[in-house]
Amino acid sequence: MTTESRTGPGPRDRFRAQVREEVKAAALRQLAEGGPEALSLNAVAKQLGMTGPALYRYFANRDSLLTELVVDAYEALASALARAAGAPARDGAERLAAVVRAYRDWARTEPHRYRLLFRAPFKGYDAHSARLVEAAQRAMNVVLNVANALAAPGAAVPENARNQVQEWMERRGVDDVPPAAASRTMRLWAHLHGLVSLEIEDNFASMGIDPDPFYEAEAGEFTHGP
Template identity: 90%
Template sequence: MTTESRTGPGPRDRFRAQVREEVKAAALRQLADGGPEALSLNAVAKQLGMTGPALYRYFANRDSLLTELVVDAYSALAAALAHAADAPAGDDTERLASVVRAYRAWARTEPHRYRLLFRAPFKGYDAHSDRLVEAAQRAMNVVLNVANAPAAPDTAVPEGARVQVREWMERRGVEDVPPAVASRTMMLWAHLHGLVSLEIEDNFASMGIDPGPLYEAEVGEFTRGL
């Protein structure tokens, strides 16, 4: 007599996964409408025709649900950047420009998810847990790899940042990237984050300025620095 082994998730597991995705989708709609402060498990449960206690079988609490949303957002951002990095776009400088444009495009398309990544959602939430840091690093690694391609190996790390950059690289397992490239990539991300944050909050619109050329100038400045 032979028995067949189950090679995939059973009906119960598939149902649980489906419900979790529906819960996350409802939570994202709340975030889009009112930000993290508006996120309510009871409201999500009501929207899905569930009771509050039933929802807690899928997510232990609001923090647990929020963590899933943050990890998903980092994964989506990393995927968008990786797709831009892999697309044929000429030389290494053009690949980097494509990644920068993808970063901006994702933030403009998903502003509520972008804000979730870079703002403290509410008091008491651990936005620096190992799981979130690892998720964030996957997106950073895409930029590091692309930025490393056109790099000059003798570019110096700015004085005062040398020790911190090296320690950060060791903690995050960043290898095969010169510290100078890592340092410059951090600076690039800081500048882009500032531009993106101003744009999605409509600050440039109120000034009558198109930030697109600013992004392009930032890429040029970055590559010249390398």
């Protein structure tokens, strides 16, 4: 007589996973409407027809729910960048341009999730926990790999930033790109973050400026810059 071993999650686990996804979806709606400060487990429970204590069986507190949302957002961003990086392209410059467009498009499509990644959600929340740092690094690694293929000959790390860059690489386990490529990637990200932040807050619109040329210039300057 043989017995079959159960593979995959059982009904209870599937139900739990489904409820957790429903909770996160409701929380994202709150974020879109009022930002992290508006996030309330009791309000989420009410939306879903649950009691507050019942919801705490799925998420211990607001911080744990928020952490799940941040990790999910980083994974979504990393996936969008990876798809762009993996799409057919004639050369590395086109691949980098595709990643730049993907970064911008994701932020414009998901502005409330983008803000969640790059703003302190609320006082007391540890936005630099090991789990969040690891999730963030997956997105950065996509850009690092694309940028490394475009490393300019003779590029160097600014003298006064060399130790900081090397220490950051050691902490994040970045050992497959040279420090110069990592340094240039940091600057590229800083520029993109500035452009995106201005765009999703409608600052360019209020100035009557189309930011398209600025994004295009970032990829070009990275490719041909020092």
